[in-house]
Amino acid sequence: MDSLLNAARPPVFCPGCSHERITHTLDKAFQAMDLDGQRIAMVSDIGCSGLFDTFFNTHALHGLHGRALTYAAGLKLARPELTVVVTMGDGGQGIGGAHLLAACRRNLDMTLLVLNNFNFGMTGGQYSATTPPDAEVGSGFLNRLERPLDVCSVAKAAGAPYVVRCSAYRSDIADVIRRAVEFKGFSVVDIWGICPGRFSKRNRLTTKGIEEMLSRLPPFDGEVAENQRREFGAHYRELAAAQKPVPPPAAVIAQFDPVSIERQEVILLGSAGQRVITAGEILCLAGLYAGLNTTQKNDYDITVLRGPSISEMTLSLQAIDYTGISRPSIVVALGPEGVARRRKMFAGLDETCTVIQAAGVDIPACRAQIHRVDFKDQGFKGTDWALASLGALAKLGRVVRPEMLEAAITSRLRGDILAGALDIVRRVEPSERI
């Protein structure tokens, strides 16, 4: 196979830069794999490592600092047949650390070459995530305060199944890279080299010195036994193929006459965990069964099983514009937290409004017609009060008819839950007005 180096754009690295050596060895690795340029995507980001994509006659994507692994993942998921090789510097391991961890955990079949030369060469030799604390760099004393990142130990801990740490001057570096690229999974090759433009101007660093530094660290030379597992993309496609298609949206054809064609506003005031939102959805579906337009606007806090849960429904024969509740026809008070959130609303309620007040839930004084229902005494669990309140409204002939409600429940729920829900709305007894 011919060289994939771009003759029109020879490397532009400083004389003596280890990146130039890696450029040529990567080309040798591609040749040894008999890959043509159309089958390879080089992905790079910022810094001297970000120049790599321009030297090869391959597909290329050059992006933002530290983000090369994100583009590479998108490319590989979209085109699993592509050989994806990412070059990043030691700077990228800092700014893109989250992506390194995630890539190791994910295990997509691609290769990360870390061109590790212990500093930000392009911007003036500032310290990076891998700068030794005793080095002289362009960040004053700051590198003396931080511990350098062991990229390979981190990659292993994060689940990378193939990790190599080596010198750029290793004689078989082309084979090292080839084996990493050929590995079916995420491979990380941390290649240590010399930056003559910045780092070695102020620090004595030789190829022998790199060998000595490497010898003091735990070796990484290929497959990490405990991290071997299925490649993400193939596994994804297998699991995805087993998923059931989503049907088109369920369409409800009107079957019943509405209780009223006027705009009706219903508000359920409850607490998180009372299934207020589900009850609201069922009321809206019931409206559809009477040919009404409906909206459901919910109000709750960021907490999950604590705090108020409020659902505001509008039912109208006309199109619904504003979805807020200004003059509720129905207020259902199910929990103190919901009532507290809308306390001010009660003063404005008049005789045309019906309030369902769960026994034990205090509400502010108001002029509305109040029906107090002792859900607990009637044997309903707290999680069923919201649904039971819809049954009470149906029996009172307010907003919803029993047949609308039962049709909605039947369309929304399945199996034992459906049977239980129908039992609840049939069994509930609204009290007389108090």
Added chain:
Amino acid sequence: MALSLMEGNEAIARGAVAAGCRFFAGYPITPATTILNHMLAMLPPLGGVCIQGEDEIASIGFCLGASMAGMKVMTATSGPGISLYSEQISFAIGGEIPIVIVDIQRLGPSTGSATRGADGDVQFLQWGNSGGMPVIVLAPADVEDCFRLTVQAFNLAEQYRCPVFIASNKEIAMTRASVDPERLKAEIVIDRAAPGPGQEFLPFQTHAGEMVPAFLPIGGGRLVRQTSSTHGPDGYITTDPAEITRQLVRMQAKITTAADRLAMVEHCPAESADTLLVTYGVTSRSALAAVCELKASGTPVSLLVLKTLWPVPEAAIRQAAINARRVLVVEMNQGQYVREVERVLPGKAVQFCGQMDGRLITPETIREAILHG
């Protein structure tokens, strides 16, 4: 007529799938999460890909990679996430990478209130890119718009090779509403254009009369380069000011010269009205209610609802305002789009009615502003 009950976020997901989107990546964030949920249910059985990224930066990065591989892609987030997208948005603009970005706006600034709505990002979406290039932003008002404008967003992203934003709002996204499912159909689906047969191809080359470079995917039979650096037609970095100018002027002009074609508005003029309401998003529904009530009580008011926010539909705004004595801009923030209306209508009395406290602006508030503002 049959009706379905659907929240805006489901309509966006269904619109995306209908438009040919087969790649989605996102990071959970209220109130955008249900788009991720719906895409995760819909895409895998269609052979598509839906991924939860390690963060927002990764999520949009996955999308940019997949788009360059030829897929139609979408991501969705809210204020804190759109802030993290910013650098990648600039890349999508400069690299001319088609992508649909959904911003389900919530009350800001910062993490603000996750479960409260606002329209506080409408200037950020336009100006949150380094370099200050024009973008396309569409603002749905209801569930049907969520579907329709998402299809439109994909068509525009493909045609213009650019990011297209959906500026939705928690109050549309997570509010369920009845909708006629027959109206949720993608009538026109447009795909990015490949070079003509025998036509010379460079990744950022335009031929005479063209504003948008033809697209070939990374991974296809011809080599493609993509770069976030300032580049010439060949996708290699350039420092030639003439070449830089040609590329950047073209990139700007492809959007600005299309402004009239991109302008989607709904204009409800009222005879002898002296006030024109200008609004967008969920607030337009309160405005419509206010206008109807005022009409019934003998006060005609004209209404202009903007579905395209950027580029600013300047001609449509000017036309609608011709006979208006005053223009009232109503929006769920502390005064953002009103700046554009003021700019477009010099010399006209432009007033502002806004609110940013997590509540919808009520029809009563708007009526008061019209009658006594």
